[in-house]
Amino acid sequence: MSENLFDEFGPVSSKLWKQQIQFELKGADYNEALVWESPEGIKVKPFYHIDEAKDGLVVNTQASEFVICQDIFVHDVDKSAARAVSTLKRGAEAIRFTISTEGTDVEKLLAGIDAATPVYFHLEFISIDFVKQLDAIAKKTGAQFYVQLDPVGYLAREGNWYNGSDNLDALNTISIACTNLSFLSVDATLYQNAGANIVQQIAYTLAHTNEYFNRIATLHQPIVLQVAVGTNYFFEIAKLRAIKLLFSIIAKEYGHEHDCHILALPTRRNKTLYDYNVNMLRTTTECMSAILGGANAVINLPYDALYHKSNEFGDRIARNQLLVLKHESYFDKVNNPADGSYYIEELTQQLADKALALFKDIEANGGFLAQLKENTIQRKIQESANKEQELFDSGREVLLGTNKYPNKADRMSHDLELFPFVKVNPRRTIVSPIIPKRLAEKMEQERLENEEKPL
Structure with a gap:
């Protein structure tokens, strides 16, 4: 049917929509009733319209x-x-190995894995020879390897460099010797899990990456950005889009021709020990945001990852969540499904603008490493984390089953295989480490203590 059925309906401007809304509010203030402000300072309106879009929505x-x-x-x-x-x-389509020792037999580890399967290597050490070995395998087999080396991220998380000394020269050596794999990664999950707001997460990810652009002469392969995704559904979609947008702008300045490669994971910050099955609902929406935001690869977090060691059931459920999204919800069938959503486009633009301004401020004050050593980054993240913690403690930020509708009959002390709280490890450090912490930790510790008291 070629007939246009909607010709009799003329276009409605944003002004007319707003007038109708104000009429329906019966005298209530439009801004007070319907506009709310996010922790990033973004005022979210009840509707978005093409005639209010900046630059015609060119994101x-x-x-x-x-x-x-x-x-x-x-x-x-x-x-x-x-x-x-x-x-x-x-059902898995890629593997990420976390390797803690340099003596690991990589060829045996890769036996049975097809060369077309992407493999990520998260190394808990830095070794030029080990990466050279992986590069030789990639050259020989044509395998797609991503080695996740991130000395700056290690410094931010642990407070010290690998082996106690600046490792950035080692990356230059690797960049020259290893041209058949991606060897560089930026762990941006740290900022989200420690409580940074979304603008901070984007800006710190870019400033973190910029340290490598400044210090590594040649980058032949894509840089992996490992990003944690929270449950603020539309904002998280826009966050990944803003990261991709700003990365391309910065990379162009250095002549880096590759797009960033985003490896997305659900955040741990909002996960709970009690009513743990709700974690499956949280990770489902977080994985959806990651996919719609344009992540290249997604690793789901098992619902019981806080308190159980890795196990077949938890891993299978986590993997099946992604399989349902891909094959039953058809998330693999539409390219850029968020394009054309005025709300997401506007969020992307505003987050990108605010993050770029913060990035420029960091660079004007010496760069990411300098501000890390001055404790500026840590202090700003802690300020944001404290604000979010206050919202949770007061009940204004809700985690179902924990600070709202808790099941008082839940008992978890008998089921803990892992310690689910921040571990205090006093040590001498070069910089103050950025400490990831879940919102529910204090409340959960109190509940565990009450479990152990006799009735």
Whole structure:
């Protein structure tokens, strides 16, 4: 049917919409009743219209099909290799190995994994020889390897460099010797999990990345940005889009021709020990935001990751959440589904503008490392974290099953295989480490103590 059925309806301007809303409010103030302000200082309106868009909504954040990635900690090489093969047969499309020792037999670890399967290596050490070994395998097999080396991120998290000394020269050596794999990563999950607001997360990710652009002469491969995603659904979609937009602007200044490669994970900050099944609902919306925001790969967080060691059931449920999104919800069928949403486009632009201003301020004051050493980054994150904690403690920020509608009959002390709270490890550090902390920790600790008291 070629007939246009809506010709009789003329266009309605944003002014007319607002007049109708004000009429329906019956005298109530429009801004007080319907406009709310986010922690980032963004005023969210009840509706968005094309005639109010900046520059005609020119944001372009081309997305690609995401891959489902499985996280595997390598303790026993044979078992980890077998688990990787089994996981790939059951729906995973990429593997991330966390490796703690340089002596790991990589060839045995990769046995049975097809060269077309993307493999991420999260190394808990820095070794030029180890990366050279991976580069040789990639050259020989044509494998797609992403080695997640991030000395600046390690410094921010631990307070010290790998091995106690500046490791950035080692990255220059690797950049020259290893041209068949991506060897550089930026761990932006730290900022979200420690309580930074979204503008801070974007700006710190870019400033963190800019340290590498300034110090590494040649980058032949994409940089992996590891990003944590929260439950503020539309804002998180816009966050990833803003990161991609600003990264491309900054990379262009250095002649870096690759787009960033986003590896997204659900945040731990809002996850709870009690009523833990709600974590599955949280991670589902977070994975959706990651996909719609344009993540290249997504690793889901098992619902029981706070208190259980890695286990088959938790991993399978987490993987199946992504499989449902991909194959039953058809998230792999539409490219850039957020394009044309005036709300998301406006959020993207505002977050990008605010983050760029903060990024420029960081650079004008010496850069990310300088501000890390001056404790400025840590202090700003703590200020944001404290504000969010106050909202949670007062009940204005809700975590269902914890500070709203808790199940008083829940008992968890008998089920803890892992310590789910911040671990205090006093040590001498170069800079104050940025400490990730969940919102519910204090409340959960009080509940655990009450469990142990006799009735």
